[in-house]
Amino acid sequence: MNTRTKYKTKQRDILLECLAGTPGVHTTAADVCAYCRAKGMPVGQSTVYRQLENLVAEGLVNKYIIDVNSPACFEYVGAGAREGADSCFHCKCERCGALIHLHCDELAAIRSHLFDAHGFRLDPMRTVLYGLCEDCRASDPADGAEG
Amino acid sequence: MNTRTKYKTKQRDILLECLAGTPGVHTTAADVCAYCRAKGMPVGQSTVYRQLENLVAEGLVNKYIIDVNSPACFEYVGAGAREGADSCFHCKCERCGALIHLHCDELAAIRSHLFDAHGFRLDPMRTVLYGLCEDCRASDPADGAEG
């Protein structure tokens, strides 16, 4: 795995602490800034963005885009978490923003299919399945049983 | 289906012409502007965005968000085209950026699975599968035949 980062800095540490401390939670760049500031260790937004980019490149963190005009979300998926990776999918509710982690062999199978039939090597860590979660479907008029 | 649009205007027409004329192709708001201008019928960008929004709301056009800092893409899926929608997936190569449209029943099946087994209503239109395309895999040292 590529390691773009060369130096270990306080900023990087607290960033990682912020993200790794809340696994399975979506955090925005602004959230990270707030966290750091609250911890008495403010980090410039450029640094936050740059480090976030690094962490994503290193595969420690995932980036999610829900909508064009809302900030990107980041989630720690770090080191060890990588193991069950091939069968771990992320579902994000477009309505309430809920993040659902799905471990499912059936989903893992589509990975094989994509590879075998379409020559496409899916990166499950980077991929997010968007849609409506169970709760939001219930309260969505346009979504009775199915569409 | 809701129809937000009340009036039929030249702007709306040429917009629709632009999109419907290139089915299966991703078009940005800027592309639309360029098209209209080239046709000798320039349309203001506000109008483009507003009409695009309408068309999406009407279900004639789909909106895709590939990445935060690249413009949203629009694709005509008009009237009848909506049918194939559930089996149309978008794959994005992380290396070369290629966008691949995949029509595949096997993929459509995961949609059912997600719904039945996980209560999650996948929105294939919003979802982008990230990974490596065939060509890039070939030139990627870390990706031989693998699985």
Add this chain to the structure above:
DNA sequence: CTAAGTGCAAAATGTTTGCATACTT
């Protein structure tokens, strides 16, 4: 000591909005 990382503020990008004018029905 050198290269990498930081932070500020300014720039860039894509999208939205206010408002007067033009157009559709």
Add this chain to the structure above:
DNA sequence: AAGTATGCAAACATTTTGCACTTAG
């Protein structure tokens, strides 16, 4: 005539970038 759509330009929000300074190795 009444209400909707348009277009400009300014506003917005998020992310990126230039550059001088600090820090890690």
